[in-house]
Amino acid sequence: AQEGSVAANPQAEDEAYVCPVTAGSSQLNLDFDTGSADLWVFATDTPSSESQGHNLYDTSSGQQIDGATWDITYQDQSGSKGVVFSDTVVVGGVTATSQAVEAATSVSTQFVQNTGSDGLLGLAFSSINTVQPQQQTTFFDTVADSLAAKLFTADLKKGEAGSYDFGYIDDSKHTGDITYVDVDNSQGFWGFTAGGYSVGDDTSAGGDSIGSAIADTGTTLLYVPSSVASAYYQNVDGAENDSSQGGYVFPCSNTLPDFHVAIGSGVFTVPGSYINYAPTDSSGSTCFGGLQGGDGQSLSIFGDIFLKAHFVVFDQTQDSPRLGFAPQ
Numbered sequence: 001a002q003e004g005s006v007a008a009n010p011q012a013e014d015e016a017y018v019c020p021v022t023a024g025s026s027q028l029n030l031d032f033d034t035g036s037a038d039l040w041v042f043a044t045d046t047p048s049s050e051s052q053g054h055n056l057y058d059t060s061s062g063q064q065i066d067g068a069t070w071d072i073t074y075q076d077q078s079g080s081k082g083v084v085f086s087d088t089v090v091v092g093g094v095t096a097t098s099q100a101v102e103a104a105t106s107v108s109t110q111f112v113q114n115t116g117s118d119g120l121l122g123l124a125f126s127s128i129n130t131v132q133p134q135q136q137t138t139f140f141d142t143v144a145d146s147l148a149a150k151l152f153t154a155d156l157k158k159g160e161a162g163s164y165d166f167g168y169i170d171d172s173k174h175t176g177d178i179t180y181v182d183v184d185n186s187q188g189f190w191g192f193t194a195g196g197y198s199v200g201d202d203t204s205a206g207g208d209s210i211g212s213a214i215a216d217t218g219t220t221l222l223y224v225p226s227s228v229a230s231a232y233y234q235n236v237d238g239a240e241n242d243s244s245q246g247g248y249v250f251p252c253s254n255t256l257p258d259f260h261v262a263i264g265s266g267v268f269t270v271p272g273s274y275i276n277y278a279p280t281d282s283s284g285s286t287c288f289g290g291l292q293g294g295d296g297q298s299l300s301i302f303g304d305i306f307l308k309a310h311f312v313v314f315d316q317t318q319d320s321p322r323l324g325f326a327p328q
């Protein structure tokens with residue numbers, strides 16, 4: 001049975017986490033994304049005007065899947081599209097033979113400009129893979145039956161390398177028990193129900209329920225209902241929701257309160273320091289919040305700001321999928 005571990009390297013400001021992957025004969029740094037299900041790469045097929053500064057997948061190592069194409073648009077309206085090859089993909093020693101490697105023939109400016117990422121490796125459910133006419137499986141689904149245990153874990157960290165492990169739980173990576181909750185994968189995501197929340201020294205998480213949420217390593221920030229974000233920033237002097245900046249900002253001199261949320265039988269904390277995401281300009285006087293109100297979408301997005309404070313198990317060992325959360 002296979003098992004393996006790969007480093008998750010934070011990009012600037014922990015905007016995303018990229019991991020070294022071998023696809024065919026090419027070494028690439030891919031953004032592991034539990035919010036999508038396509039493994040796509042900058043490639044020798046990508047227009048050179050769009051691929052400068054990126055490592056490229058050499059398509060000559062693969063077998064092109066005749067007639068197969070893909071086209072993906074992410075929640076933040078970034079996107080890419082292209083053609084498909086079958087090739088061997090290795091992640092932390094775990095080998096997927098005949099893995100669909102989606103070679104980009106067009107990528108949006110967000111990806112062109114982020115030269116630290118050579119593509120994405122989707123870890124959501126294969127039901128939302130965009131390849132047509134025959135849908136393909138994620139890396140995890142391709143190797144699932146060969147793993148010692150049908151699960152992977154995410155141990156992202158603030159400002160330093162963490163890891164993704166496949167096929168086993170490394171108990172040295174978490175303190176305390178793992179709290180498991182049921183997953184609703186009907187939309188192809190790692191969906192779960194978040195309970196009440198609280199702010200600062202009140203660690204009860206007794207407030208209104210946050211409700212439906214997804215665990216998404218591909219999203220940088222933590223998006224909660226606007227009422228929750230508003231209640232949080234009432235505790236931050238000078239905070240304001242500035243649409244011209246894209247959300248809540250505040251004087252960087254603040255010490256931000258912790259954010260606590262009930263998930264299943266546990267209460268999970270995001271330290272206030274994690275919610276002081278980054279200065280909005282070089283003067284460093286105004287800072288952007290790591291916790292933001294959703295733009296009216298029904299789902300809360302537990303992105304890296306939340307995930308990097310915890311050890312998370314993405315578990316398909318049972319008839320129904322589940323998520324496990326533990327303090328790191």
Ligand SMILES: O=C(NNC1=NCCC1)c1ccc(Br)cc1
Nearest residue numbers: 033035074075076218219299301
């Ligand atoms: O696209 C999503 N996550 N992944 C990525 N975003 C930007 C690049 C990769 C995403 C976000 C929110 C919801 Br709800 C569903 C999916």
